Amino acid sequence: MADFAEVERMALELSQEERARLAARLIESLTETTPGNKEKETSGFKRVSSSMLRRVRYDAKNRFLDIVFRTGEIYRYKGVPPHEYEGLMKADSHGKYMQRYIIDQYETVKIESRE
Numbered sequence: 001m002a003d004f005a006e007v008e009r010m011a012l013e014l015s016q017e018e019r020a021r022l023a024a025r026l027i028e029s030l031t032e033t034t035p036g037n038k039e040k041e042t043s044g045f046k047r048v049s050s051s052m053l054r055r056v057r058y059d060a061k062n063r064f065l066d067i068v069f070r071t072g073e074i075y076r077y078k079g080v081p082p083h084e085y086e087g088l089m090k091a092d093s094h095g096k097y098m099q100r101y102i103i104d105q106y107e108t109v110k111i112e113s114r115e
Contacts, residue, residue, distance in 0.1 A: 004062060020112050052095030058085040065102065066111070074111040077102055 011019055045055040045068065055068040058080070065080040065088075084101060091097035 046089070048089075048094045050094040052098065056088065056094075058082075065106075067098070076109045076111050077106040078109070079106050
């Protein structure tokens with residue numbers, strides 16, 4: 001079985017369009033819909049109450065912070081320490097915290113855009 005670094009390397013060899021399709025399929029495969037049209041989060045994403053963000057997922061081992069914005073765009077912030085994720089989740093305003101402490105502070109990769 002391939003480790004994360006190997007899978008990431010292979011994914012980066014794909015075109016931007018192929019990566020977006022792959023990311024969309026992976027995310028869809030991780031999110032189930034239950035009766036009553038409520039999402040069951042099986043991918044580690046947590047819903048947040050924010051006018052800017054929909055969902056947040058943090059990988060402490062790899063220090064990845066994945067954000068699903070209200071626009072449908074999904075970004076991965078690399079090298080994010082645990083205290084930043086904790087601060088984001090505890091913040092009164094998730095969007096303001098993102099703008100002040102995360103956006104433009106960490107290496108960012110756009111995973112998907114649902115335009």
